[in-house]
Amino acid sequence: xxxxxxxxxxxxxxxxxxxxxxxxxxxxxxxxxxxxxxxxxxxxxxxxxxxxxxxxxxxxxxxxxxxxxxxxxxxxxxxxxxxxxxxxxxxxxxxxxxxxxxxxxxxxxxxxxxxxxxxxxxxxxxxxxxxxxx
Amino acid sequence: xxxxxxxxxxxxxxxxxxxxxxxxxxxxxxxxxxxxxxxxxxxxxxxxxxxxxxxxxxxxxxxxxxxxxxxxxxxxxxxxxxxxxxxxxxxxxxxxxxxxxxxxxxxxxxxxxxxxxxxxxxxxxxxxxxxxxxxxxxxxxxxxxxxxxxxxxxxxxxxxxxxxxxxxxxxxxxxxxxxxxxxxxxxxxxxxxxxxxxxxxxxxxxxxxxxxxxxxxxxxxxxxxxxxxxxxxxxxxxxxxxxxxxxxxxxxxxxxxxxxxxxxxxxxxxxxxxxxxxxxxxxxx
Numbered sequence: 001x002x003x004x005x006x007x008x009x010x011x012x013x014x015x016x017x018x019x020x021x022x023x024x025x026x027x028x029x030x031x032x033x034x035x036x037x038x039x040x041x042x043x044x045x046x047x048x049x050x051x052x053x054x055x056x057x058x059x060x061x062x063x064x065x066x067x068x069x070x071x072x073x074x075x076x077x078x079x080x081x082x083x084x085x086x087x088x089x090x091x092x093x094x095x096x097x098x099x100x101x102x103x104x105x106x107x108x109x110x111x112x113x114x115x116x117x118x119x120x121x122x123x124x125x126x127x128x129x130x131x132x133x134x
Numbered sequence: 135x136x137x138x139x140x141x142x143x144x145x146x147x148x149x150x151x152x153x154x155x156x157x158x159x160x161x162x163x164x165x166x167x168x169x170x171x172x173x174x175x176x177x178x179x180x181x182x183x184x185x186x187x188x189x190x191x192x193x194x195x196x197x198x199x200x201x202x203x204x205x206x207x208x209x210x211x212x213x214x215x216x217x218x219x220x221x222x223x224x225x226x227x228x229x230x231x232x233x234x235x236x237x238x239x240x241x242x243x244x245x246x247x248x249x250x251x252x253x254x255x256x257x258x259x260x261x262x263x264x265x266x267x268x269x270x271x272x273x274x275x276x277x278x279x280x281x282x283x284x285x286x287x288x289x290x291x292x293x294x295x296x297x298x299x300x301x302x303x304x305x306x307x308x309x310x311x312x313x314x315x316x317x318x319x320x321x322x323x324x325x326x327x328x329x330x331x332x333x334x335x336x337x338x339x340x341x342x343x344x345x346x347x348x349x350x351x352x353x354x355x356x357x358x359x360x361x362x363x364x365x366x367x368x369x370x371x372x373x374x375x376x377x378x379x380x381x382x383x384x385x386x387x388x389x390x391x392x393x394x395x396x397x398x399x400x401x402x403x404x405x406x407x408x409x410x411x412x413x414x415x416x417x418x419x
Contacts, residue, residue, distance in 0.1 A: 036263050036364035036385045041347070041403045044361040052286045054327060056361070058334075058403065060344045060388060094336055094345050095323050099288045130360055 039063060039123040043096075045116040047129040051103040053114055055088055057096035063120040065096040074111035074131065085114065106134050161188050183209035252356040254394045256381065258368055265363040265383065265392060267399055269356025290325040299324045299333065307333040310348055310402075312417030314410050317346055329354035337404070344388060346404030348414075353397045361399065363390055372408075375416045382408055391415060 043057040073082040088100040113131040165184040183206035252271035291302045299322045320338040337346040369383025391402045
């Protein structure tokens with residue numbers, strides 16, 4: 001009986017500990033919600049009508065930035081994944097800015113947007129572009 | 135205020151500072167307002183005066199009111215001033231100056247939004263972890279869009295020499311003139327993409343982990359504005375000595391200051407206390 005109580009208490013303690021365990025990107029601080037991001041000050045991705053994507057990221061310190069990109073197509077009122085796209089080139093520094101032409105991956109007559117995941121030093125931010133009727 | 139503006143419209147026409155077309159538009163709206171009322175509440179002398187003046191304006195391009203319509207004009211002016219009808223109205227010079235000032239002030243306040251049909255808007259993500267800056271625009275029909283499409287080629291320059299940035303941008307960008315001890319310029323960065331120009335100054339301090347960065351992004355077409363800053367939580371607004379209304383928040387150990395001037399987005403980000411950041415912002419010139 002005592003063993004069962006001890007086991008239950010340990011389980012509860014482990015659950016609480018795992019919930020409060022901070023990660024690089026999420027640290028709980030009294031009076032605030034989860035913290036933002038230690039590598040990125042901000043980022044954005046935008047898509048032009050000719051399907052050229054513009055990627056921007058401002059870093060808190062110099063690091064190598066990689067970006068993974070997925071295409072989404074509007075079907076009715078919902079967005080559906082339309083596969084991953086070639087990543088723009090990675091760069092090292094505190095300012096990341098580049099463009100990439102994705103017109104070859106799109107078919108005329110559809111509405112698209114792209115989702116970009118910027119990563120630096122294992123920390124990531126995700127940005128969704130504006131939608132474009134191609 | 136409404137009466138003052140209406141008086142200003144009337145006076146402006148008398149003094150030739152608004153066109154007959156603009157007066158015609160105003161008379162139409164005044165007439166429509168009266169005609170929309172119940173018959174018992176309608177101001178018949180005003181309706182009659184508006185109709186007569188409109189017929190004159192329709193008939194010919196006039197820059198000066200013929201004498202025979204002076205009475206109709208008086209009716210309109212009386213209405214504008216809510217003065218007893220048929221009472222002679224004396225417009226003092228001081229009133230005229232005041233009216234003109236009201237017109238100038240109104241145009242100053244409203245005119246910009248009529249011509250500049252785009253602006254930058256701030257919002258927050260659902261989890262409050264991002265400050266979102268997006269372009270908003272309305273089409274008042276006053277501006278005809280050009281057919282030229284801006285180049286989608288990205289032009290960039292990254293240098294340690296300010297003069298190269300000035301050459302690249304074609305103008306001298308504003309930047310902080312006061313930087314805390316220990317910090318110095320590491321890199322200037324500028325880019326042009328389509329109708330958007332960006333200028334960044336990156337400062338480094340050998341004793342501090344993380345950069346201090348001042349950024350200006352000028353959007354000629356705000357449709358391309360879609361930037362998200364990282365933040366711990368929703369921040370507060372602060373008014374600087376220079377009059378900038380700054381949004382201040384934090385991203386872990388960094389202070390993030392963001393402010394908007396028309397279609398220009400500016401930010402200062404770095405591991406400095408907020409008091410220092412405000413001092414830096416106030417030194418921008």
